[in-house]
Amino acid sequence: MNFSFRYAANPADAKSYDTQRLRDEFLIEKPFSENEINLVYSMYDRFIVGGAMPLTEDLKLETIPYLKSENFLDRRELGIVNVGGDGEVEVDGEIFSLSKKEALYVGKGIKNVIFRSKSSNVPALFYLNSAPAHTNFPTKKVSKENAIVIQLGDENTANKRVLNKLIVNEIVETCQLQMGLTELLPGNIWNTIPSHTHTRRMEAYFYFDLEEGQTISHFMGEPNETRHIFMQNNQAVLSPEWSIHSGAGTSNYSFIWGMAGENLDYGDMDIVATNELK
Numbered sequence: 001m002n003f004s005f006r007y008a009a010n011p012a013d014a015k016s017y018d019t020q021r022l023r024d025e026f027l028i029e030k031p032f033s034e035n036e037i038n039l040v041y042s043m044y045d046r047f048i049v050g051g052a053m054p055l056t057e058d059l060k061l062e063t064i065p066y067l068k069s070e071n072f073l074d075r076r077e078l079g080i081v082n083v084g085g086d087g088e089v090e091v092d093g094e095i096f097s098l099s100k101k102e103a104l105y106v107g108k109g110i111k112n113v114i115f116r117s118k119s120s121n122v123p124a125l126f127y128l129n130s131a132p133a134h135t136n137f138p139t140k141k142v143s144k145e146n147a148i149v150i151q152l153g154d155e156n157t158a159n160k161r162v163l164n165k166l167i168v169n170e171i172v173e174t175c176q177l178q179m180g181l182t183e184l185l186p187g188n189i190w191n192t193i194p195s196h197t198h199t200r201r202m203e204a205y206f207y208f209d210l211e212e213g214q215t216i217s218h219f220m221g222e223p224n225e226t227r228h229i230f231m232q233n234n235q236a237v238l239s240p241e242w243s244i245h246s247g248a249g250t251s252n253y254s255f256i257w258g259m260a261g262e263n264l265d266y267g268d269m270d271i272v273a274t275n276e277l278k
């Protein structure tokens, strides 16, 4: 288990960050490494972002010192989306198979979570989001068939995309976690336009299925004080509650969004008119 800690940033300070500081504070460069679990514990709603890549070994989700708890999920809930080959997650002895783009919600109180790949030729890549939880809700798998699917954007503005709500309260009972997966159609590059903030919730984006050699410019910051972070395939970025979170790729891609905070209302967003961004 590898783990690190991120403090939350004040937007008045973030204005003065240079490229390296922006990357140090917000970018999660390598969520996946072979036979390891990597976790970043952030002070944005105590949200944890990470990845588990079991290759030749099963990986057990152990507690980390920041939690001061015996088991990782003693006071937390967990959302998992597989972005790699077929895999399995064992939850207190019960096995859930997860293929690419399938999700699993694991509730508070579960003691043992074990990740495994079905084949080491194409390892599973389990992207992880976790938030504090006040009660136990049942573990539930969500596949494409159960997802709430929304068509967004337009070819003419290069932002035609399919948004799949996976771990949201219409489908799964959660304390504060919400997760989903948005797929940009070929030839479309802009995500989350018009941009928005939601002071009630933080968010993290994880970009994947980006073609080799391409890149994504992720836009963040207050709507009138934006910055960008160039990101590569399989990287995540923290979005503070005061920040927009949008991106433009040099080709299409998919991304996982995950949130926690004050409410479970997906639609609670403060939209920013595109021509008012600065």
Ligand SMILES: O=C(O)C(=O)C[C@H](O)C(=O)CO
Binding pocket: 152, 161, 163, 180, 181, 182, 191, 192, 193, 198, 203, 245, 257, 259, 266, 269
């Ligand atoms: O494509 C989009 O637009 C999104 O996926 C937006 C995210 O779901 C989001 O930012 C939710 O707050």
Ligand SMILES: [Zn+2]
Binding pocket: 196, 197, 198, 203, 245
């Ligand atoms: Zn958002």
